[in-house]
Every structure is written in C-alpha cells, then in structure tokens.
Amino acid sequence: MSGLVNKFVFRKHDSVGAPAAEHDATFLEDCYVDTGDVELLLDRTSPKRIIVGRTGAGKTALLYRLTQVGHNVIQLSPHDLSLNFIATNKVIAFFEESGVNLSPFYVLLWKHLLVVELIKCRYQIKDDDSYNNFMRSISSMVKKKDKNKELAVDYFETWGNKFWQTTEERIHELTTRVETSLSSGVQAKFKGVEFNAEGARNLTTEQRREIREHGLDAVSRVQIRELENMLTVLDENIFDDNRNPYYVTIDMLDEDWADDRIRFKLIRSLIDVVNRFKRLSNVKVILALRNDLLYRVLNLESVSGFQEEKFKALYLNLKWDRKDLECIVQKRINKLIKRNYTKEDVGFLDVFPASVDGQSTFTYILERTFYRPRDVIVFINECLELCSGRPNITAAIIKEAEGGYSLERLQSLAHEWKNILPDLAHTSRLLFGMQNKSPVSSLSLDVLQEKFEDIAISLESESTDPITRQLYALYQSGSGNFESIRNYIIREFYAVGLIGIKTGPTDPTSWTRLNNHARLAPGQVRPSSTIYIHPMFYRALGIRI
Structure with missing residues (x-):
C-alpha cells in the first residue's frame, strides 16, 4: 500500500462486513473461504447433512454458498413453513401435556412437507394445468402391477391438487386430520374436559393413562399409508437422474419460530426424517443447527426408541483453523480498501501493527475469539470504529477496541445459551x-x-x-x-x-x-x-x- 502513504485514511462506518451472513451479501460473495465443506455437502454419497456449529461459525454462510454453486437448491426456513400453527393448537397442546408421544405425527408432517416441496420444484406445479401434466407423467412412470407404487400415486391424487396451496394451508389441513383423530371419542368419554394444556393438567392419573392409550392409537391411525411408499417412488421414478440432483436446505431453526415445548420435538423429528431421506440417492436434505440447540433437542428430553448414536454420522462439525481465518481477514480488508481507495492489493499488516504486547497482532486477536469468523469480523470492526481519519490501526486502538468487543461477546454468549442457562x-x-x-x-x-x-x-x-x-x-x-x-x-x-x-x-x-x-x-x-x-x-x- 506504499502508493497510499499519507493519502489513505479510514472513514467513519468503514467495516469488513456484517457479523451475520444474512446481512453480509456485499462481502460474502467475494470473500468466501472454502474449507471443503461445500463439496462435502454437495456429495450425495457423503452422510454429512446436518451442519453443526456455534453462533457465528458460518452455518448460514455455508448454506448461502451452496445455493450459489449448487443446482436445484430449495431453501426453507421454519418461518416459511408456518409451524407455529401446531405450537398454538389447543388439541395438540392437550395431548402433549397428557403425555401422548406425538413424534409419529411430527415425522409424518415433515415427510409430507418435504415431498410436496420437492415435487413442486421438480415439476413446477403452480396451478391445475401443471398438476394435471404431472399426474399424467407420474401415472405413466409407475407400473400398475406394483401395488406399493400405486399407493404412492393415490397419495398424489389425494394431496396433489393442493400442492400449490400456501404451506400454511397444507399444514392446517394435515393438522386438522390429526386433531379430529385425537379428539374423536375423548370428548364423549371425558365430558367437561377442556381441550387445552390447562385441561390436561387437571386430569386424574387414571384419565391420563386412558388418554395416552387413546392418543397412541389415534396417531397410528392418522398415518398416511401412501406416504410410506413415497420415498421409493421418489428415488426410482422421479429423482432418478444422477446428473440432476436436488437439495433442500433448512436454516433458522435456532430462532423463535414456535414455543420451545413443541419446537424441540419438531426439530428432533426433522433430524429423524433427514436420516430417512438418505435412501434417496439424488436428493439431499441439509439442516443447520447450533451446538447448544442440538444438545437440548437430543439430551434434555428422552424419547423411547430415539438413539442419538445413529445420527452422529450425519453431523458436519464446523471447524476453522488459523490459516482459514487469516485468509478471511486478508480478503475482507483487501475488499474494503480496494473498493474505496486503490487498485493495489492490501494486506493485514498494511493497516495493523506487527505486534500487541509483544505478541503478533493476528495471534493476539485470534486468542480472543472462539476461532469463528464472526468473532474476528466483530473485533476488527470494533477497531475500525475507533480509527476514523487515520491511515492505520495502532496497538493502542486494538486495546481500546477490546473493551467494547469483550463486553459485546459476553452478551452474545449469554444470548446464545439463553435456552439452557437463562441467567x-x-x-x-x-x-x-x-x-x-x-x-x-x-x-x-x-x-x-x-x-x-x-x-x-x-x-x-x-x-x-x-x-x-x-x-x-x-x-x-x-x-x-x-x-x-x-x-x-x-x-x-x-x-x-x-x-x-x-x-x-x-x-x-x-x-x-x-x-x-x-x-x-x-x-x-x-x-x-x-x-x-x-x-x-x-x-x-x-x-x-
């Protein structure tokens, strides 16, 4: 940066990007550092499909990159899926509070949602005409002598004409079927019982036992039998082209999209469904989960038959080393200064001192992070905030910036773990x-x-x-x-x-x-x-x- 000596100065509000990937499009596009994780996710033969990392480890950035380089990527978030309807449903709350295991229903729900989203994308179903074209296509693919596949076609005939409904409408319809099955017979037998969480708390021990038995039977009856055969049809007849894979990504699961009581159970069922969808050789469902959320979902509430060990092979644990984090910083500083001031390449040591307290500056900064991109970006932005009108960042500025950075990181840590350690x-x-x-x-x-x-x-x-x-x-x-x-x-x-x-x-x-x-x-x-x-x-x- 020799040509800029005595000419270049940082300006107010200069930064090396936003800490959160969803607000960082300007820098993320040009400064992404590939550690090999994208290739692993795109590889359908790899079991890795649940991205696990702490806040700021790069989960959302990784999914964003996958949409940039992959084909046929369907992006979903729980906010888009209107799942809060289930969390606020009084009948569901009644049976949950009574101790009925509704996991089979939640698994059914996710399978239904994923099948619908995949079929809609594959055949571009938007109206009656596109649906009819799809039905003609699928009917000719599936041989009538295959009874199981015929049942799958029955599923399309039952639900297909609703494929272009909003997700909320589809969830309402499926949940209503479950609600009717659950409440049928209970209202007559337990007169005066209110169908909400409070009503369940007022039940006697004997009533709870009877309702749990009834609920188990009701959940098993509501299974859509045709959906059980759907994965075979998807794999052999619909998504059978190795050259044309499809990916479904689900992010934002750690946000407050539903009451925790239901949210954790829905996420656990989703993990189960992701595992089941492994049998589709040309479809991959990919989730992003925070470490603390995964721990809460899998360990704090035990469910009979749910074994965490069988899911560990699915985890892609995000890890960063010094070289990769240094590369992120170099790219972002270069982009900031080249965009505003020069065509020359600019490096970390062009604007930062060589050392702080006798330690290399980058080592000093890195030791004060969890080795996550967000921590490094936040620290450097704190330094930039203090050097408006200056051509470089001094050791004194770094030490001053560390005070605000340290407080902000402690607050961030408390927010990250608020579900487990609210104080x-x-x-x-x-x-x-x-x-x-x-x-x-x-x-x-x-x-x-x-x-x-x-x-x-x-x-x-x-x-x-x-x-x-x-x-x-x-x-x-x-x-x-x-x-x-x-x-x-x-x-x-x-x-x-x-x-x-x-x-x-x-x-x-x-x-x-x-x-x-x-x-x-x-x-x-x-x-x-x-x-x-x-x-x-x-x-x-x-x-x-």
Whole structure:
C-alpha cells in the first residue's frame, strides 16, 4: 500500500462486513473461504447433512454458498413453513401435556412437507394445468402391477391438487386430520374436559393413562399409508437422474419460530426424517443447527426408541483453523480498501501493527475469539470504529477496541445459551476479578458465597436457570453439596466456552473448541485441576493476568 502513504485514511462506518451472513451479501460473495465443506455437502454419497456449529461459525454462510454453486437448491426456513400453527393448537397442546408421544405425527408432517416441496420444484406445479401434466407423467412412470407404487400415486391424487396451496394451508389441513383423530371419542368419554394444556393438567392419573392409550392409537391411525411408499417412488421414478440432483436446505431453526415445548420435538423429528431421506440417492436434505440447540433437542428430553448414536454420522462439525481465518481477514480488508481507495492489493499488516504486547497482532486477536469468523469480523470492526481519519490501526486502538468487543461477546454468549442457562449474563460474573488461571480449589465455599451475594440482586429465586437454582440451594436452603455444585458450575462454564480446564498435571488444557464441544464428566473436575478464563472475556470480567 506504499502508493497510499499519507493519502489513505479510514472513514467513519468503514467495516469488513456484517457479523451475520444474512446481512453480509456485499462481502460474502467475494470473500468466501472454502474449507471443503461445500463439496462435502454437495456429495450425495457423503452422510454429512446436518451442519453443526456455534453462533457465528458460518452455518448460514455455508448454506448461502451452496445455493450459489449448487443446482436445484430449495431453501426453507421454519418461518416459511408456518409451524407455529401446531405450537398454538389447543388439541395438540392437550395431548402433549397428557403425555401422548406425538413424534409419529411430527415425522409424518415433515415427510409430507418435504415431498410436496420437492415435487413442486421438480415439476413446477403452480396451478391445475401443471398438476394435471404431472399426474399424467407420474401415472405413466409407475407400473400398475406394483401395488406399493400405486399407493404412492393415490397419495398424489389425494394431496396433489393442493400442492400449490400456501404451506400454511397444507399444514392446517394435515393438522386438522390429526386433531379430529385425537379428539374423536375423548370428548364423549371425558365430558367437561377442556381441550387445552390447562385441561390436561387437571386430569386424574387414571384419565391420563386412558388418554395416552387413546392418543397412541389415534396417531397410528392418522398415518398416511401412501406416504410410506413415497420415498421409493421418489428415488426410482422421479429423482432418478444422477446428473440432476436436488437439495433442500433448512436454516433458522435456532430462532423463535414456535414455543420451545413443541419446537424441540419438531426439530428432533426433522433430524429423524433427514436420516430417512438418505435412501434417496439424488436428493439431499441439509439442516443447520447450533451446538447448544442440538444438545437440548437430543439430551434434555428422552424419547423411547430415539438413539442419538445413529445420527452422529450425519453431523458436519464446523471447524476453522488459523490459516482459514487469516485468509478471511486478508480478503475482507483487501475488499474494503480496494473498493474505496486503490487498485493495489492490501494486506493485514498494511493497516495493523506487527505486534500487541509483544505478541503478533493476528495471534493476539485470534486468542480472543472462539476461532469463528464472526468473532474476528466483530473485533476488527470494533477497531475500525475507533480509527476514523487515520491511515492505520495502532496497538493502542486494538486495546481500546477490546473493551467494547469483550463486553459485546459476553452478551452474545449469554444470548446464545439463553435456552439452557437463562441467567448466564449474571452467573458469569462469578468469575469477575479472578486471575486468568487458578486451581479449582481457589473457588472456595466462602469465595463463591461472596461472589453469589454480589450477583444475587440480579437473580430470581424461582429462576429456571440450573446454576442459579444450585446456588440458592447451597446458600439459602443449605441443601446442596458444595463440591458437587462447584463442579457443576465449572462444567457448565466449560461447555459454553467461558473457561478451559487442565484436569490433571500431565493433561493438556482442554477447550470446547478443541474437544469438539464435548462436555466434561463430573469426575474430570478435581480441586487440583486448573481453570483458565478465556481471553475473550478478560476485559468484560476484569480478569487479572
């Protein structure tokens, strides 16, 4: 950038892109760094089809890239599918609260939605004419002597003339069928029972047992038998061209598109359906899920017959190394400056100092991230905000920017884990003022009590947060075991990334990022273990080096 010396200065609101991919089209198009994940998703023989990563790890960017390079990509989000209709349905809520396992219905729903979206896209069904053309085509494909395939054609005849309805209308119709099947006979037998969640809570134990039996039978009756044969027809007669694959992507599952009570069950059923659709050799259904959401969906509510092990082969865990993150930064800085100021290529060290506190600048920045693109982009944007009118970024500016960045990242962490640890913004302050590394034993009974008293004013005694509940049990009701509770808090702080841990003198320091986001077992945390506060939060938590 020698030609710009004494001429180039950063302007107000300069940035290297938006942290969220959905708002970052300007930079994402030209600055995407391919780590091989897109090719893996496009490969129909690869089992990888559930993208798993933390907030800001690049899940949405990866799906965006797939739509750019892939053909026949159908993009869906739960907001488009009007699934909140199920979450607010009073009859569904009644049977859910009564303990009826409605997973078979949710599986049926997803299969129906995916089949409809695929057929609509494949045959461009928009009206009566296009539907009739499709029916003539499918009838000639399927031999009448194949009884199972005939049933699949019956499915098209039953539902096909509704293919161009809005998704909401299709969901309403299918849900109404289930609602009718469930409520039939119950209203007559249990007079006066209100069909809503509150009505279910007022049932006797005997009534609950009878309703669960009835619900099981009703859910099995509502199965669309023809749909069970549909995957065979899709694979052998409709999506049978190896040169013309189709992809369905589903994103935004971690947003608030339905009440959590139903949302987690719908997502778990969707994972099951994605696994079933593997048998289609030229169709691939791809999901994006946050680590914490996947953990909640699979582990916090057990369902009979649901085995997580059989789905692990489907996971594509997003990981970034230094080289790839450095490449992202180089590309974005180059685009920012070339777009506004010069045709010359510009690199990181053209605008950043070589070192900060005796450490290479990029290493200093990277150590204060979870090795995610979003963290790096946010940190650099914080620096740019402070250097308007300057030609480069100094070490002092980086240190100043780190204060705001650290606070913002702590708030982001609390938001990311709000479904599991809703009080994390407050309980994280149990670490306030600690040294950056210290033995577990330093967090003694008295020290933890002092820190709890500092944050107690911000907590509710009836909170659903498990850390808050443990603290109140220990220090107010006196019913908790100190070492067990301290152990639990440390394991949760490790899981979210606030701390790393060296469990024993010969063990390496473990971080969730390096440990594929696995959780610590209770016995791994000992009083002699050493905890390390993540450098991202040094400034926000007043950590002493």
